[in-house]
Amino acid sequence: MWRIRAIPEVCIGCGLCRVWCKVEHSDSKNIHKAFKPNAPETISCVELEESGCESFAMQCRQCDEPLCAYGCITGAMTKDPDTGLVTVDKKKCVGCWTCILMCPNGVIKRDERNGRSAIKCDLCKDRGFPSCVEHCPNDALVIEESPMNPLAAHSAPLSGSSRGDENILFSEEVDDDE
Amino acid sequence: MNKFDYLIIGNSTAAVGAIEAIRAAGDNGSIGVVAHETEHTYSRPLITYFMAGKVAEENVYYRPGNFYERMGVECMFGRQMKSVDVEGRSVLLEDGERIGYGLLMIAAGGSPIAPPIPGMDRPGVFFMNTMDDARKAKGWLQHNKRAVVIGGGLTGLKTAEALANLGQEVIVVELAPRVLAAAMDEACSELVRQVLVSKGIEILTEVQVTRIDGCDDSNDVCFATLSTGEVISCDTVFMAIGVRPRIELVKDSGIEIGRGILVDRHMRTNIPNVYASGDIAEAFDPLFGGQRVLPILPNAYIGGRVAGMNMTGKEASYNVGMSVNSVNFFGFPFMSAGFATQEEGDGFKVFKKLDGTNYRKIVTRESKLVGMLISGDVERAGLMTGMMRAGVSVEGMEQDLLDGKLGLICLPKDVLEERIHSSGRNWQ
Numbered sequence: 001m002w003r004i005r006a007i008p009e010v011c012i013g014c015g016l017c018r019v020w021c022k023v024e025h026s027d028s029k030n031i032h033k034a035f036k037p038n039a040p041e042t043i044s045c046v047e048l049e050e051s052g053c054e055s056f057a058m059q060c061r062q063c064d065e066p067l068c069a070y071g072c073i074t075g076a077m078t079k080d081p082d083t084g085l086v087t088v089d090k091k092k093c094v095g096c097w098t099c100i101l102m103c104p105n106g107v108i109k110r111d112e113r114n115g116r117s118a119i120k121c122d123l124c125k126d127r128g129f130p131s132c133v134e135h136c137p138n139d140a141l142v143i144e145e146s147p148m149n150p151l152a153a154h155s156a157p158l159s160g161s162s163r164g165d166e167n168i169l170f171s172e173e174v175d176d177d178e
Numbered sequence: 179m180n181k182f183d184y185l186i187i188g189n190s191t192a193a194v195g196a197i198e199a200i201r202a203a204g205d206n207g208s209i210g211v212v213a214h215e216t217e218h219t220y221s222r223p224l225i226t227y228f229m230a231g232k233v234a235e236e237n238v239y240y241r242p243g244n245f246y247e248r249m250g251v252e253c254m255f256g257r258q259m260k261s262v263d264v265e266g267r268s269v270l271l272e273d274g275e276r277i278g279y280g281l282l283m284i285a286a287g288g289s290p291i292a293p294p295i296p297g298m299d300r301p302g303v304f305f306m307n308t309m310d311d312a313r314k315a316k317g318w319l320q321h322n323k324r325a326v327v328i329g330g331g332l333t334g335l336k337t338a339e340a341l342a343n344l345g346q347e348v349i350v351v352e353l354a355p356r357v358l359a360a361a362m363d364e365a366c367s368e369l370v371r372q373v374l375v376s377k378g379i380e381i382l383t384e385v386q387v388t389r390i391d392g393c394d395d396s397n398d399v400c401f402a403t404l405s406t407g408e409v410i411s412c413d414t415v416f417m418a419i420g421v422r423p424r425i426e427l428v429k430d431s432g433i434e435i436g437r438g439i440l441v442d443r444h445m446r447t448n449i450p451n452v453y454a455s456g457d458i459a460e461a462f463d464p465l466f467g468g469q470r471v472l473p474i475l476p477n478a479y480i481g482g483r484v485a486g487m488n489m490t491g492k493e494a495s496y497n498v499g500m501s502v503n504s505v506n507f508f509g510f511p512f513m514s515a516g517f518a519t520q521e522e523g524d525g526f527k528v529f530k531k532l533d534g535t536n537y538r539k540i541v542t543r544e545s546k547l548v549g550m551l552i553s554g555d556v557e558r559a560g561l562m563t564g565m566m567r568a569g570v571s572v573e574g575m576e577q578d579l580l581d582g583k584l585g586l587i588c589l590p591k592d593v594l595e596e597r598i599h600s601s602g603r604n605w606q
Contacts, residue, residue: 006598047558049587056598058586063602070195070483071476071502073223074233075240081202092237094227097556098504101513102476104564105586105597110557116509146601 001084002123003144004130006056011140013055017132018044021059024124024131043109045121046132057132057141060107060121062086068099068108068120077118085123093117181278182252183207184489185269187259187427188285189219191475192456194241195482196283196489197249203490209251210277212269214286216256217309219245223336223475225312229319230340238309259286262431264449281451281489284428284439285482288421288457288473293328297390302399303415306337315416319344322413326350326402328387330357332505334418335374339507341416342377349380349410351387351402361503361514362551363521365530366537369553373507390415421473423458436460438471443495445485453489455481465500465516465548465566472501498567504556510535511556515563517541517549531580538580545573555582568593 019031026034026042034042046059062079066086069077076092077099079085088099095116099108111119124130133141184200186193189211197209221240227233246253258272268278290305292298302322304315319325323346327338330352341348350357356367357374371381386405393400403409423438434440434448438460441447445455455461457473461481477499487494504513520541522528526548530539534554540562541549546569550562561584565572570590578584586597 003601008598047585049585051585051587054587056587058598061597061600061602065603067476067480067498070479073475074221074237094224094233095509096223096504096506097511097513097559098476098502099560100556101502101504101515101559101563103560104567106558106561106564108560 001062001146002130003062003146004059004121004123004133005061005142005144006058007140007142008054008056010138011056012138013048013050014137015048016135016137017046017057017141018048020131020135021046021121024127025119041113043111043113043119045107045109045119047107057136058105058107059132060086060103061105062121062123067102067104068118071098071102073098083125085125086120087122088118088120090115090117179268179276179278180210181208181268181280182210183280184209184283185277185279185281186211186283186285187213187269188283188287188456188458189213189215189217189253189255190222190285190287190456191219191240191478192285192287192459192482192485193283194219194245195479196285196453196455196486197251199483199486200490201249203487203492205490206250207280207490209249210254210279211246211251212254212257212259212271212277214256214258215308215310218243220309221475222307225309226306226333226336226340228309229306229312229316229337230343232340232343259427262428262433262452264432264452267451279451281453283445283453283455283482283485283489284433284447284458285454285456285478286424286427286458289424290417290421291419292417293419295387295390297392297399298417300390300392300397300399300415302413303390303417305417306333307421315414318414319346323347324349324412325414325416326387326410326412327416327418329416329418329420330354330381330383331360331418331420332358332503333420334416335370335507336505337416337418338374338379339377342374342379346414347380348378349382349412350374351385351404352381352383353386355384357381357383359519361501361518362512363519363539365532366512366514366539366551366553369535369537370507370512372535373510377508387415421457423460423471423473425458427458436469440469441481443497444488444493445481445496446488453485455485461499462496463499463501464497472499474501474503476502500563500566502563504559511552511554513550513552513556513559515550516547516566517543518551520549527576529576529580538582540572540576540579542572542576545571547572547579557582558585561586565589 021044022042076089108120290307389403391401439454456478460469484496502515536554539551
């Protein structure tokens with residue numbers, strides 16, 4: 001499965017990731033039209049974090065244990081067992097924003113353009129490749145390919161291990177003292 | 179005797195969490211689900227939306243229609259558990275059938291509190307706890323127009339919102355001095371009150387309904403008498419005082435109970451092969467520092483998932499079970515987490531900022547963030563629950579938190595590294 005990862009050391013804080021994310025999530029998907037004064041509002045699913053001269057971009061990490069999906073009251077937010085992508089079913093979402101409260105990275109947005117629905121990074125699945133990554137001028141956003149977490153996917157366990165494999169769900173230490 | 183490797187009592191969020199965890203672990207053991215309701219698993223918070231016609235019936239369901247088939251689950255719906263025999267590893271149903279299990283998870287939820295009000299049994303009195311309740315009420319409301327909602331908690335107020343959306347006249351009757359007293363402080367519950375009142379909902383506080391009467395020619399609800407002596411005319415009454423864990427199901431079974439079924443951080447009861455989660459469980463709350471009953475949906479799913487993983491032998495621990503609530507009334511959002519109602523003192527520091535209808539409050543203890551309350555601008559609120567779970571010090575950042583100015587970049591280096599690199603599996 002794919003994840004987008006930031007490399008803060010080389011991020012120059014230009015914000016092009018946000019620009020291209022907005023283009024991708026606009027009606028026209030055209031950079032000339034998306035930012036016209038009378039163009040419909042569009043949303044960036046990328047946050048640009050800045051402090052002093054440090055910066056990095058952050059979008060959904062498609063968590064193995066997605067708290068947003070676990071907290072979703074309607075079943076609209078789910079993790080695709082095949083692709084690992086965490087997606088919102090706009091038809092089911094009622095805009096309660098529990099996902100926004102659950103996401104520790106603060107990367108789920110409100111989309112109130114047409115009804116109320118959560119919106120988040122979809123890895124530009126219709127486009128084929130994430131636009132923010134493609135347009136980052138300094139390679140400060142990269143695609144990370146990681147094996148599916150066997151516990152997140154409904155498939156047989158994989159032998160490959162990614163960082164954090166030794167920790168299983170929410171805590172490595174178990175001290176039951178109650 | 180029919181026997182399952184995994185027997186689950188209950189068919190709501192916690193049960194789904196457990197089923198998905200068991201199958202995700204690659205375990206093909208047999209799973210049986212016993213539930214007293216006959217519905218496919220549905221989202222309980224959506225029943226008021228369904229009643230108001232805001233959500234179509236097919237979207238109330240929490241999982242796709244082929245869920246049980248895909249997960250290989252045998253459904254025993256419309257059947258009630260009567261007792262558990264933990265020695266013999268079996269469950270007796272009300273209809274007399276006995277079902278054996280290898281591992282048992284009790285996720286039977288809560289039942290609505292029914293106060294002993296004379297007239298409770300009249301036609302026109304409803305609970306708002308199940309899809310069946312919502313269906314019955316929906317039909318009734320078609321030829322009625324003035325409703326009293328008993329209880330100004332989350333369920334009561336979402337019911338009131340739904341009723342107002344249906345064009346009903348609505349009166350909320352709350353015993354406490356303010357609405358949502360359990361989840362919000364005074365300033366925030368006042369903002370909620372203003373939103374509701376602006377939509378024509380009448381709210382009465384510090385008052386109770388003492389009896390419900392019919393009219394001369396009908397048994398149906400006609401009047402509600404208040405503790406003040408006032409009599410209000412109405413044709414519908416909703417009971418939304420709260421739910422209590424259905425612990426009577428395990429009475430005398432040897433399974434340890436407090437206010438709910440007591441579970442450890444593996445969601446295991448005192449009986450090694452019996453687990454519990456969801457609204458029926460009394461589980462660990464890391465902020466509270468002990469076990470408590472916390473009937474909220476996110477914790478039901480996560481608790482169910484933790485139970486499911488442990489049942490398959492994959493060790494998992496429940497350490498994120500704090501209180502979180504996100505709700506909106508007529509589109510105006512409110513969020514709370516942790517010690518949201520706490521005021522200054524007892525080792526807690528409290529910071530507040532009110533700007534029109536935008537309210538923000540944060541609560542710290544030993545410089546760590548342990549509570550928050552937000553209305554209006556809820557953008558990136560999860561950063562704060564993330565900080566609460568991670569237990570990072572927020573000393574000196576309080577004003578930025580109130581101003582909503584903080585980002586991940588303000589987190590300590592090691593936590594930030596983890597956020598950027600991790601696969602999102604360990605949320606403590």
